Amino acid sequence: MLALYTAASGMAAMEKNVELISNNIANVRTNGYKLQRPLFQDLLYETLKRSGSSTSDAGTLLPAGIEIGSGVKLVSTSRAMSQGSITATDRNMDIAIRGEGFFRIQRPDGTIGYTRDGSFTTDAQGQLVTSQGFVLDPGITVPNNATSVSISASGLVQAQISTQTAPQDIGKIQLTHFANKTGLEAIGDNLFAQTASSGDPITADPGTDGLGDLQQGYLEESNVNAVTEISSLITAQRAYEMNSRVISAADQMQQTTTQMFKG
Numbered sequence: 001m002l003a004l005y006t007a008a009s010g011m012a013a014m015e016k017n018v019e020l021i022s023n024n025i026a027n028v029r030t031n032g033y034k035l036q037r038p039l040f041q042d043l044l045y046e047t048l049k050r051s052g053s054s055t056s057d058a059g060t061l062l063p064a065g066i067e068i069g070s071g072v073k074l075v076s077t078s079r080a081m082s083q084g085s086i087t088a089t090d091r092n093m094d095i096a097i098r099g100e101g102f103f104r105i106q107r108p109d110g111t112i113g114y115t116r117d118g119s120f121t122t123d124a125q126g127q128l129v130t131s132q133g134f135v136l137d138p139g140i141t142v143p144n145n146a147t148s149v150s151i152s153a154s155g156l157v158q159a160q161i162s163t164q165t166a167p168q169d170i171g172k173i174q175l176t177h178f179a180n181k182t183g184l185e186a187i188g189d190n191l192f193a194q195t196a197s198s199g200d201p202i203t204a205d206p207g208t209d210g211l212g213d214l215q216q217g218y219l220e221e222s223n224v225n226a227v228t229e230i231s232s233l234i235t236a237q238r239a240y241e242m243n244s245r246v247i248s249a250a251d252q253m254q255q256t257t258t259q260m261f262k263g
Contacts, residue, residue, distance in 0.1 A: 099212010
């Protein structure tokens, strides 16, 4: 019976939906996290009567046909790249992006990753690095004798040296954006990687090309709304239950049919 397979596809789809929702909820406190949404499509249809087919010798046409669907499938997961809330941290090396850009991060294997997480710190050499120790690209090194570091909205990084009266320029932070941000591949550690769908990276100074500016001492939070995710979880659970009831009903119908033939 087709209903068994149709309902089974619905249960499988809702199971994937719950997995996505659980990942969103798990990352509700992850800096710069962008929530995921599932995109579903219906499966192939069995056409019993085609719309527009002839219904008589007088040339009358069937206004609506008969099509029986075979279920649902998960085709993709899209990310909502909307801005998360900006929260003050009072940490000098925390940087929030107010706009569309991404920080460029050099991974240990030499490849470049992209992140919205601006929770930077300095390593033993004074380089600006992520919480995983990955270096910001282009690199910025804070002198050992620096008493403070300031980061302007346009990305200029200056250090106040104890032996100098004027601050010293030590580098400039650049941002990157893509023609299709949702085409980026999430690779963990709060990083994204370029794909053929995202397009080539476009790098420029903050405040140009719609990249947005920087805000020192702040971080961008996850854009996950916990209340919305709980509501989506309840909806997915109810859809799963309804599909399981369809399977039970189809099984009872088959059992009744079998008993009739036995009788």
